Amino acid sequence: MSYSIESITESMGARRVGSVPATIDWLLTDSRSLSFPEETLFFALTTKRNDGARYIPDLYARGVRNFVVSEESYRDIESGKLKPTANDQSPVVNYLIVPNPLKALQKLAEQHRGKFQIPVIGITGSNGKTIVKEWLHQLISPERAIVRSPRSYNSQIGVPLSVWQMNEQSELAIFEAGISEPGEMRALQNIIKPTIGILTNIGGAHQENFFSLQEKCMEKLVLFKNCDVVIYNGDDEFISNCVAKSMLSAREIAWSRKDMERPLYISKVEKKEECTVISYRYLDMDNTFTLPFIDDASIENSLNCLAACLYLMLPAEKITERMAKLEPVAMRLEVKEGKNGCLLINDSYNSDLGSLDIALNFLYRRSLVNGLKRTLVLSDILETGQNTPTLYRQVAQLVNSRGIERIIGVGNEIATCAARFDVEKSFYPDTNTLIRAIERGELRLENEIILIKGARKFGFDALTEVLEKKVHETILEVNLGAMIANLNSYRSRLKPEAKTVCMVKASAYGAGSYEIAKTLQEHHVDYLAVAVADEGSELRKAGITASIIIMNPEMTAFKTMFDYKLEPEVYSFHLLEALIKEAEKEGITNFPIHVKVDTGMHRLGFAPEDMPRLIERLKGQNAVIPRSVFSHFVGSDAPQFDAFTRQQIVNFEKASMELQNAFPHKILRHICNSAGIERFPGAQFDMVRLGIGLYGVNPVDNSIMNNVSTLRTTILQIRDVPGEDTVGYSRKGHLSRPSRIAAIPIGYADGLNRHLGNGHAYCLVNGQKAPYVGNICMDVCMIDVTDIDCKEGDMVEIFGDHLPITVLSDILETIPYEILTSVSTRVKRVYYQD
Numbered sequence: 001m002s003y004s005i006e007s008i009t010e011s012m013g014a015r016r017v018g019s020v021p022a023t024i025d026w027l028l029t030d031s032r033s034l035s036f037p038e039e040t041l042f043f044a045l046t047t048k049r050n051d052g053a054r055y056i057p058d059l060y061a062r063g064v065r066n067f068v069v070s071e072e073s074y075r076d077i078e079s080g081k082l083k084p085t086a087n088d089q090s091p092v093v094n095y096l097i098v099p100n101p102l103k104a105l106q107k108l109a110e111q112h113r114g115k116f117q118i119p120v121i122g123i124t125g126s127n128g129k130t131i132v133k134e135w136l137h138q139l140i141s142p143e144r145a146i147v148r149s150p151r152s153y154n155s156q157i158g159v160p161l162s163v164w165q166m167n168e169q170s171e172l173a174i175f176e177a178g179i180s181e182p183g184e185m186r187a188l189q190n191i192i193k194p195t196i197g198i199l200t201n202i203g204g205a206h207q208e209n210f211f212s213l214q215e216k217c218m219e220k221l222v223l224f225k226n227c228d229v230v231i232y233n234g235d236d237e238f239i240s241n242c243v244a245k246s247m248l249s250a251r252e253i254a255w256s257r258k259d260m261e262r263p264l265y266i267s268k269v270e271k272k273e274e275c276t277v278i279s280y281r282y283l284d285m286d287n288t289f290t291l292p293f294i295d296d297a298s299i300e301n302s303l304n305c306l307a308a309c310l311y312l313m314l315p316a317e318k319i320t321e322r323m324a325k326l327e328p329v330a331m332r333l334e335v336k337e338g339k340n341g342c343l344l345i346n347d348s349y350n351s352d353l354g355s356l357d358i359a360l361n362f363l364y365r366r367s368l369v370n371g372l373k374r375t376l377v378l379s380d381i382l383e384t385g386q387n388t389p390t391l392y393r394q395v396a397q398l399v400n401s402r403g404i405e406r407i408i409g410v411g412n413e414i415a416t417c418a419a420r421f422d423v424e425k426s427f428y429p430d431t432n433t434l435i436r437a438i439e440r441g442e443l444r445l446e447n448e449i450i451l452i453k454g455a456r457k458f459g460f461d462a463l464t465e466v467l468e469k470k471v472h473e474t475i476l477e478v479n480l481g482a483m484i485a486n487l488n489s490y491r492s493r494l495k496p497e498a499k500t501v502c503m504v505k506a507s508a509y510g511a512g513s514y515e516i517a518k519t520l521q522e523h524h525v526d527y528l529a530v531a532v533a534d535e536g537s538e539l540r541k542a543g544i545t546a547s548i549i550i551m552n553p554e555m556t557a558f559k560t561m562f563d564y565k566l567e568p569e570v571y572s573f574h575l576l577e578a579l580i581k582e583a584e585k586e587g588i589t590n591f592p593i594h595v596k597v598d599t600g601m602h603r604l605g606f607a608p609e610d611m612p613r614l615i616e617r618l619k620g621q622n623a624v625i626p627r628s629v630f631s632h633f634v635g636s637d638a639p640q641f642d643a644f645t646r647q648q649i650v651n652f653e654k655a656s657m658e659l660q661n662a663f664p665h666k667i668l669r670h671i672c673n674s675a676g677i678e679r680f681p682g683a684q685f686d687m688v689r690l691g692i693g694l695y696g697v698n699p700v701d702n703s704i705m706n707n708v709s710t711l712r713t714t715i716l717q718i719r720d721v722p723g724e725d726t727v728g729y730s731r732k733g734h735l736s737r738p739s740r741i742a743a744i745p746i747g748y749a750d751g752l753n754r755h756l757g758n759g760h761a762y763c764l765v766n767g768q769k770a771p772y773v774g775n776i777c778m779d780v781c782m783i784d785v786t787d788i789d790c791k792e793g794d795m796v797e798i799f800g801d802h803l804p805i806t807v808l809s810d811i812l813e814t815i816p817y818e819i820l821t822s823v824s825t826r827v828k829r830v831y832y833q834d
Helices: 005-012 052-061 071-078 101-113 129-140 158-163 185-192 213-224 237-246 296-311 316-323 353-370 388-401 412-416 431-439 460-468 480-491 505-509 513-522 533-541 555-564 573-586 608-619 639-661 674-679 805-811 816-821
Strands: 015-017 026-028 040-043 066-070 094-098 120-124 146-148 172-176 196-199 229-233 251-255 264-271 276-282 285-291 334-337 343-347 373-379 406-410 424-428 448-453 475-479 499-503 527-530 547-550 566-570 591-596 624-630 668-670 687-690 709-714 717-721 739-744 762-765 768-773 781-784 795-799 828-832
Touching: 005 094, 005 101, 040 052, 040 101, 052 066, 052 071, 066 071, 066 101, 071 094, 094 101, 101 158, 101 185, 120 129, 120 185, 120 213, 129 146, 129 172, 129 296, 129 316, 129 573, 158 172, 158 185, 185 213, 196 213, 196 296, 213 237, 229 237, 229 296, 237 251, 251 264, 251 296, 264 296, 276 296, 285 296, 285 316, 296 316, 334 460, 343 353, 343 460, 353 373, 353 388, 353 448, 373 460, 388 412, 406 412, 406 431, 412 424, 424 431, 431 460, 448 460, 460 533, 475 480, 480 499, 480 513, 480 674, 480 687, 499 505, 499 668, 505 513, 505 816, 513 527, 513 533, 527 533, 533 547, 533 555, 533 566, 547 555, 555 566, 555 573, 566 573, 573 591, 573 608, 573 624, 608 624, 608 639, 624 639, 624 687, 639 668, 668 687, 674 687, 739 768, 762 781, 795 805, 805 816
Parallel strands: 026 040, 040 066, 066 094, 120 172, 120 196, 146 172, 196 229, 229 251, 343 448, 373 406, 373 448, 406 424, 475 828, 499 527, 499 687, 527 547, 547 566, 566 591, 591 624, 624 668
Antiparallel strands: 015 094, 264 276, 276 285, 334 343, 475 709, 709 795, 717 739, 739 781, 762 768, 762 795, 768 781
8 A cells, every 4th residue: 555755754743854755655674675765665773783774875875765764863864974965966855753763663554554444363472473374374365365474574673564564455464473572562462453363372482581471471462452352272271371361352262172162172183194184173063174294383383273264264175175285384494515525504593492493303304315424503592581501401402312413502601501412512602713713624524414503693604604615726806996987887878767787697797796796785786686596695695785686586496585585587477376376375475576578589588468467467466566577688789680679679668568557666667788778778768787798898899898807827837848748638738849838727617618728819927928738627727938937926817907808708709708607616706996
């Protein structure tokens, strides 16, 4: 739903500074999640660790014009400390000034919730909230249009953002509510106002700030103050007593496996090898369903779902049919290859006993396949409310039960309990100390499957990066200043409102994606684009917050895209359906996608005549939303294809406007690549895509603009070789005279094409041409330096400032792209700005 900036100002009781006309569709608290700047209202929240106001200049540069700020932050803006600028002019912005931006966000969500008279399910408890929510969606969504919390958005910030998603099409809402301190649930109850309440269970998670479990349970029950019905496990005496003390006026569906008088009686639970058969009686009717899980937690979660479905009058036969097809909620474990024959399982998202048990089970099953030694890297487990000895006694029991052979502890608390672990062990006060021990060789990890499990504050992503690190002598020098000069050169040809997508796929055309992306982000490009999700996730882990497009999304990587907010290209109905299904399974709504139209390339894309069907499908769901529509030029760099290119523009104009006219929000349109920017300036539309031109090669005439990448190595050894001898494998290097032959540490495994050998090409030694002699080997090649004054250790230029990459591409009868992207990841990148 859309609101005018005036109505939002009034709803929050804000003081408005600025008079920019605006319609707001999207609320934003995390700058990394920006997708639709034109219709976004950013709340500059202040937390213990961060101040959202510091992101205002960056968001302004990315197109956001509406901000909610505190009085203190606005004073910083007025003083110039945080004020964004636009071409050295005062920016045109709406500031909504409030005493507390978080309270304003919650108040706005309350006002929005008040516009709907539909069933709203509120779910709280210590564990299982997300699973119950997602399973309810799987069970009920065929009948009703459901809006629900994205992932586990159950906090003081997440709940209002979830409720904001309610719209005119919503027929049922399902929201999670989580708390960590007394007094928090009142605010969430005012926002959610559930009509149906589900209490999953009460356990030790986030117990630290509560005097007792009863205090925490009573706080959670505040959510159900005005509910029509409350669902919970009636066999749990503790919960039942708390519900009785809370004096809720709601009807209760306290399901039971013991009491036949309960409205929902579970008469039989029969676990089989891979499923559980559950029989139940509700309103004097007996039925049975099969659950495709056998663990106790899943059984309890399914019974909470059963009660809600029965209350909402979902027919028993449909419950039976859909329970059998329930899918597991995705886990956050990542598996990667490590150094020295190791396999890494990265689960550094959180750390508690429940998730540790799941991760250890995953580790154990993986180790059975590859036979590697089982190692656990574990940080202190925080915020459990348990005393340290008791907590780590339980951890030691889990470690023992899963056959862990080695534990590496990080943190002061786990170290005090070292004696409890009867396995190979070592302990470190913090992550940096552990990393130093690995880098110095004091701690050796070899042929091990390593679970890296820690709370976020320990920064285990840095540890994972070290365990994956690759080094090599040969270096690729990357001139970041030259790249920015190329960016600005193209920007100078754009109309002021045109946005820019910069290609950083294939490791930024070989230059190294992180440093390139970081630099581009600092220069406020609107989008980055990579080929596959893994490239995007690595950028996110490295701290890149700019919007990222995935140009070749793989169906196995949807979870990665959701986790790291990576926006996929969608080019077919098959891909679209798979993406929608996975998004709905994950609890994702309004996930931005980029629609590709085939206007003549005939590689990937929807045909223009597919637009009506595509529009109908997109309007029939709320999992994804088109952020942009685009196409690819076939030959914009070549005059002989100009007629074809102009027809592509006509085809794209028609198809893209058909899509835009079907939706009220702004859908960005783009077709121009680097050559198109130069040769077809009238086709800039809303956005352009910069590829090879960014990296210094003019695609129109193959000239070098500002050279970005220089591949260098050094001379390892020089030897005198008689004229009658040969050099290299298969004796291919025939000499015509006694020669000085230098060996350099670069080969085809580094990206030096074998076809350059045997005198077909040359490199530069001290500015002079040194031909390649004989076959290029995997890791080394030989060059003739007979007439060059040089010594061992001297620098060798393979391509770069003095030897244009186009010389090599012309010799190989290929394009510069291939040369650049062939440079191996084992080649060290060195970055500088001239």
